[in-house]
Amino acid sequence: MQINLDDNGLHLRFAPLTLTRPIGNLRMGILTNDERWRAFLPDAEIGFTTEKYLSKKFSSVKNGVRVNAAVIPNDDFVAAVMHLEENTGLYLNELFLAENGVSSSKIQFKGEIPVILENRWDIFQKNDLVLKSDFELIRGNRKTQKLSKSNTVIGSPELIFLEEGAKVEASILNTSTGPIYIGKDAEIMEGSIVRGPLAMCEHSALKLGTKIYGATTLGPHCKVGGEVNNSVFQAYSNKGHEGFVGNSIIGEWCNLGADTNTSNLKNNYGKVSTYSYETKKEEKTNVQFMGLTMGDHSKCGINTMFNTATVVGVSCNVYGADFPQKYISSFSWGGSAGFVPFKFEKAIEYANNMMERRGLKLSEEEVEILKRLVE
16 A cells, blocks of 8 residues: 655744654654654555655655645544545545545545644644544554562553663653653663653663653654653653753754753743744744753753743754743854854755764755755
């Protein structure tokens, strides 16, 4: 079967995260949506329908069924897509879900309603639901690796799953509020305190004495320390030291300096406003808790403070005392005293410097994506 995960016109709704990837490649729970579809349909060919400048890296597949990339698949939705007749569209009331060919007829979805992302903050707000369903999808009938007796478990030990090579020592693991998934070669170091749900993808790590509140996701190769609450790290990003990050979404190849702190609640306990890439201005939301959203390849120095609902674009370097502005455009360098453009050549150099530590470098397609963002 061929499937194309379609941004469905919402590309900027999830920016800055989707400035460098399609919606279908966003990580929440344990998996990205393309990984999730492959878990449901191992023989399927999965592609993307997205912005032209992203399509060289994230290509489409020929004759694929067009599926709304903001829909998190469950058993009923997967079955409905698999059995969708030619030239038929699948809808939930007026919301487009899928289309096989050019739809001349429409049918209504019947079954368990899947999680549907409407705004970028849904990535952390709905992470609890998605992480729990991903845990069951991945665990299936498989057996976990044995957990060391040096740990203290609160709640059901059946809700802890360790992949091959995972290490956990002398930590407190509480599953009473959700499962804990530790991926291949991931590690929870001594003295850490975890309240699920937590997902740690392969080669990720919790540093010594880390405090985690669910629902939190660490993508592949993420290193995290200090205190984290209800946040999602996409991949290859670090928060290696003390400091608080809450209700936040961190892109790929980001680094938060020691003692970085994010405010996630206004002093008046009111609903937050945050920058919208769709309207190009700050918009009111119905959300009370919202921390930092940071695009790929952005960094901040030690003791950086981010105000409630701050949005940082791609390839930014933030530093200095006091709060910087709440919206920082891509390729910016500076802090509370103001910002100057981050020269493209230097941004590429700095990105490759970080990536080379993992034996990687920017591909030609990735450089072209970043160049497009500068232009």
